[in-house]
Structures are given as C-alpha cells and as structure tokens.
Amino acid sequence: MRAAIDAIWRIESPKVIAGIARIMRDVGVAEDLAQDALVAALEQWPRDGIPEKPGAWLMTAAKRRAIDHFRRIETRERKYAEIATGVEEYDDMPDPEEVSDDLLRLIFIACHPVLSQQARVALTLRLLGGLTTDEIARAFLVPEPTVAQRILRAKRTLTEANVRFELPGVAERTDRLASVLEVIYLIFNEGYAATAGEHWMRPELCEEALRLGRVLAELVPNEPEVHGVVALMELQASRLRARIGRGGEPVLLLDQDRGRWDHLLIQRGLRSLARAEELGPLGPYALQAAIAACHARAHTAEETDWARIAALYDGLAQIMPSPVVELNRAVAVSMTFGPAAGLEIIDALTEEPALKDYHLLPSVRGDLLKKLGRTEEASREFARAAAMTRNDRERALLEARAAASDPLPQRPETSPGESSPPRHERS
C-alpha cells in the first residue's frame, strides 16, 4: 500500500503543487498544502482503499486545505473568493490544457533565474521530480540539512522577489526557457559524469532529467532547443551501459563496445533531433546532439564521420564559443586533417585561463603528441592530466596512459604514427 501511495505521489504531486501554486501564488505554501493532502491520503487510503482517481482526490484535498489556510490568515477578499470559486468549479475532469499550463508555470518558477543554480536544481527535483530532501542530498553528495536549507531559502527568495506567477511573456521567454534547459541538463550531467568522489555515474539522475526533458518537450513542442536538449540526453544516455568496463574502470567513447549502446534511446534521440531540425536552425543543444548523433550512427569507431563532426563543431564554435568547444573542435579536426592540424588549435589553448584546471586539455594534447611520436612530452601531459582530475577512476586511467607513454616503458608500446583516434572524446 505504502509503495503504491509513494508511486502515486511521484506521479501526481507536481500537478497538485502546480495547481495549488497558481491559486495561492506561492510555491512554498502550495507544497505544504500538497504535503498535507498526502498525509490525509496516508491516513485514509489504507482504510478506504485507493480512490479510482487518486490525482483528483489529492487535488481536492489540497484545495480544501487551501481554504482552511485562508480562513486562518488575513487576506484580501478577492483571493479568498478565487479559491472558493476554484474549489466549487472543481470536477473530476480538470481541463488538460489548464493542467499543462499549471505544470509549465511551475517548471518556469522552479527554474527562475533569480534563484542560484543550486537552488533551482534542488527546487526542481523536489517540486517536479517528487524527490525527497534525502534523495536529493544523496544524489548530489551533500548533507541533507544543506539541501533542506537550499529549498527553504529558494522558496523565500521567490516570495521576497515577488516573482509573478504567470507564464513568461514573449520578451523574456527565451531567457526563461534557457534557464530551464540549463537546470535539466545540469541534473543530467551530474548523473552522467560525476566530477568528484568514487563513482562515475548516477543513472537515476539521468533518468529524472530525461523524464523532465520529455515532459517539457510535450508542453512546449514548438521550441527547437527543448527537443535539442532531449536529443542530447537520449543520445548520451544511450552510452551509459558501455561507459564502465568489467573492473569498474571508465571506458572512453571510442573504445566502447557499441553493442552495449542502447539502440532504443539512440532512435529516440535521433527522432528528437529530427524534430529540432524541423523547427529551424540548430541551437547549441541541438548542435551538440547532432554531434552525438554522428557517433551514434557509426557502427564502429572507424566509421565515424569526423568531417561532419568537425563542421558541426565549427558551427557550435560560432554560436557558443568556448575553450571547451574549441578543444573538442581540435579533436575532430585532428581526426579529419591529422594530428598536427589538431595540435595547432590545442597549442593556442594552453594559456587559456578557463581551461587551467581542465584535465581534458592535457589529456587531448597527450594524445596528439603521442600520435606525432613525441612520446616523452605525451607522457608528461598524461601525468599532468591525471593530477588534475578529481574522479578516482579517471585518474587511474590517465596514470596508466602516462606510464604507457613513458620513454622507459614497462610493457610494449604501440608504435608512433598508428592511426588510433584520440581517446578523450566525451564518452
């Protein structure tokens, strides 16, 4: 019974909170009222059985408590009348469009730019993912009280900033949507490539981000970058099972067993990318997805269309210029035009302050140097990269490569100039 109620809560709570938030104009109060409804359900359902329409039950219960809430505090009559009307008008079949609007409004609020990134993430996972404070804390490797505080402060900030409970107008829509996509992809990324600690991945976070992205794609189907971010996540998630080797070590993209790639997710990703492409020129997420699609379409690493990837990185560098993009462009260029061409781009990045602590820069440089036969320099670069990464397993991998490139090898080295592609490409 408890498991069933928990499942119902995860499915229904975002809609309940969203509906109450619209009426109460306050996300914190809305969540409290929704929680009260859950408590009532936990008391009554074991006794009376789970209702036929549990979502409607919860919504009604929450709305009744909203009325009680207003009876206890001072408020303008208009607000009270609004709620009363809301409850009276309530019937078993809420208008699906209204439910969708409420949910979209809640997503925009939870990802409001007035909140810090951390606050947005915590609030989104809480209100839209139905994750408990503890679950969020474990997912992000922070103490539970920290998360609880973040969520509390986030709600307070929204109230104090008098954030309007309307869907963003045309003028601010682009920025507000960008903020939402940033949150969703951040959650995904956190699950996909753990930056600290022992573990490489947390697939549950990837799952949650994917789900939120898909929900958003249904709510705003005319936004190409929404499909872009979903495509990117589906395609990257398709590689999750291939990223860990037998001994738990990380396996880079070009070394991965492609039979382990999830072809269901690849197809979904390609379809989402197609939707993005139909809607206009590709934005940064869609471009990254298009790059991931190039890898996904190649049955083996050797079949990778590097020229296309290089062209896509050129496009990405124009609309989203960044040292990291430049780094990836260098790899694609090296695969298309040879290691010297790639090294030229990399060498221009060595003084780049943004990449000062980015282990992938020396890692890539090491790859290219190795291919050019400059093995001693390569070994030094791999060692530098190993010292920079905070992920234990990745460090082990890089240290092994430093040793393999060592001029005094302990085991046979591959010959220089061998046409093996650089192995840094984001796995």
Added chain:
Amino acid sequence: MARFVALVKATPESEAGALPSTEILEEMTRYNEELVKAGVMLAGEGLHPSSKGARINYSGPTSRTITDGPFAEAKELVAGFWILQARDLAEALEWLKRAPFQEGEVEIRQIFEDDDFGDALTPELRETEQRLREQAARNR
C-alpha cells in the same frame, strides 16, 4: 535506470484479429499520450495475432523446430507491449492501472541492467557477451 516491459496478454478477440472499437482506440491513444506527456513511455507496439507468427524450438546446439501459428491458449500469448521508464515496480504498476483495458491481463517485468547480473555473469560469460555484441554491431 529502471525500465519495465509491460506485456499485454492476448484475448480470444485479439487472436481472432478483431479490431477494437473506435472508442477503445481513442481511449488507448489518449492513454499513450498520457504516458508520453509524463516522459515515461519509451516504446509501445501492438502485435499481429499469432496466426501471423511462428515459434522456434531449440534442442541442443543445432536442432531447431519451427511451428507456424496460430497457437492455442490466448492468455498465454502476447498481443502488445510497452517499455516504460519508472522509478520502481510500484510506479510501473500505477501507470498500468490507468490503461483503458476492461478485460485481460498485463504482465510487468523489470529489464535487467548490467549490474543486476552480479556474480552470475562470470568474466568468461561477459567476454562472450561482449563478442556477440561486437558482432551484432558489425552486422547492423
């Protein structure tokens, strides 16, 4: 990631190739839309009746016996499936409760993730599986 297959058991009607009523088709469309809108639908298909299918029986490394449909015992046959993403079985069940069926049965099974295999997958077996996957990837 937790994924589930929901196997929709056949009925004598589905085996007879009877098309569902417009009303039921509409309800099913709406239901599928709900699954998509919730971000939990990964795949879903209906299957032709077993009269269009076949069975293949394995005995030892080379002996294969093929039997053409139809097959008896509708309720042991599959008429359709969904692949759903859900946090756990309880959530998958909650979704399937909402399917617009008025008869019949759905069986829900969790899809194996690699970590699930645990000790059963010995290093040798893993290697074999790896080779098979590589082969499958090449053959595509």
